[in-house]
Amino acid sequence: MELYKLTVHEAHELLVKKQISSEELVKAILKRIEEIDEKVKAYITVDEEKALEASRNIDKTGNFTSSLSGIPVAIKDNICTKDLKTTCSSKMLENFIPPYDATGVARLKQDDAIVVGKTNLDEFAMGSSTENSAFFTTKNPWDLERVPGGSSGGSAASVAADECIFALGSDTGGSIRQPASCCGVVGLKPTYGRVSRYGLAEMASSLDQVGIITKDVTDSAIILKAIAGLDELDSTTAHLPVPDYTKSLVPDVKGIKIGIVKEYMDYEIDDEVREAIANAAKTLEELGANIVEISIPHIEYAIWAYHVISTAEISSNMARYDGIRYGKRAKRYEDLIDLYRQSRTEGFGPEVKRRIMLGNYFLSADNEDKYYIKAQKVRTLIKRDFDTAFEECDLIISPTAPTVAFKIGEEVDDPIKMYMNDAWTVPVNLAGLPGMSIPCGFSENLPIGLQIIGKAFNEAEMIKAAFAFEQATDFWKKRPAI
Ligand code: GLN
Secondary structure: OOHHHOOHHHHHHHHHOOOOOHHHHHHHHHHHHHHHHHHHOOEEEEOHHHHHHHHHHHHHHOOOOOOOOOOEEEEEOOEOEOOEOOOOOOHHHOOOOOOOOOHHHHHHHHOOOEEEEEEOOOHHHOOOOOOOOOOOOOOEOOEOOEOOOOOOHHHHHHHHOOOOOEEEEEEOOOOOHHHHHHHOOEEEEOOOOOEOOOOEOOOOOOOOEEEEEEOOHHHHHHHHHHHEOOEOOEOOOOOOOOOOHHHHOOOOOOOOEEEEEHHHHHOOOOHHHHHHHHHHHHHHHHOOOEEEEEOOHHHHHHHHHHHHHHHHHHHHHHHHEOOOOEOOOOOOOOOHHHHHHHHHHHHOOHHHHHHHHHHHHHHOOOOHHHHHHHHHHHHHHHHHHHHHHHHHOOEEEEEOOOOOOOEOOOOOOOHHHHHHOOOOOHHHHHOOOOEEEEEEEEEOOEEEEEEEEOOOOOHHHHHHHHHHHHHHOOHHHOOOOO
16 A cells, blocks of 8 residues: 555544554655655655654554644645744745744644645745745646646645645635645635634735645545634634534535626636536536526626735735845845845845835835725625625635646746636635635646635535535546656
8 A cells, every 4th residue: 555645534544543653654755755756846845854753753652543643744835833944935034944833833733743844835925836936846746847836836736746645835815726726636725814824924914824735625624623723823813613624524515505606707717627617516516506696796806906905915024024134134235225135135036026016016105095995995895795695605616727737937927817817716815715626627637626615714614515526526536647
């Protein structure tokens, strides 16, 4: 049996029955990384020594009651890991070793999960392909000439290529769901406030969420339960009880109303993707769901409002990286101002600089009302559109992205085209809702993702529909031949 292929729940069962040890599992993953990561390039850092040591310690206790005990996880490299380099794929933080764990990581460790390494991303999570990483581009395990999506491309590729059992990512405008779609795995972005952002390097704080990339829906329910819930270190986490999401793992969508957003389907979408979504709707209908057409009238403005709001927040959040308070300090400079200038010039890549400049422009005295305030109003309208739509349905489905994974280099010189990939995912972040991407088809051996959007704090219902769909189909069983 190839241990690296296991899901969390499969590995857990074998660990409990003592049919495998955690050390064997971690070794299998490390060997897999050694064999194929040269090609996939999912990892920035692999923590071999500490992962092995942790696995031996867990084996010694023999206690596998927690569902994550002894199970290897990969962490996106913008999520802080104590004593383990966290670069955000930026030269600015090339040598940053956090003295603390992000809450998501701390909770996984509390459950005895084992961090095997840190995965590649677009610099500070700005991008949709990992091509904006300051270090290298991750390859899509289904076709090494294609991008894995982004910004959590390293996490999604590592799950798809069986280089970890599951991974954490972050999603500001689609960065978990879109790479999950491109890599044929399950990506879950929780409701804003469901999972702590403490220890996540901020991109746009009102949109960022930590979330999960897994091989199947069952695993996403298990991990969400482990990391969700109030955190006194993040005042935006909700004072709400966390349900046992594994109770939603029943294949039942009878009577559930599922909305298809009219405007979403009017956008430019590849024929194969359109067909896969139509088939997915049919499958859900056959399982007993009612499909209804709904409208989110302001959705066409979402991508623009997103880029005004996110760049405004980015320009503020990036201000701390000045070579004095945080980040790389330039070696040569003339005075204090020049030190800031040189450090930021050397430390940031072109996409980060573009967004800082845009954000400052939108926030300047002359423009604030014209752009920033207006975008906030649009955000409210979109949120209200979703509220109204959810009076008519329980869940919404759509494509996660308009195409399958594109070729490396194909869109990198056309930022607007790249931004348009997110038209289906950003409205969900603007409205603070939970969203998932699950495999729903293939186009020429490249995976297609179905997005399921839930009501705020009702991840349970979303997981239930995702599980029902998964059980009725076998797209998720197909793995890349790498
Ligand atoms: N691709 C989107 C962007 O570049 C979303 C990024 C993200 O979710 N972190 O802004």
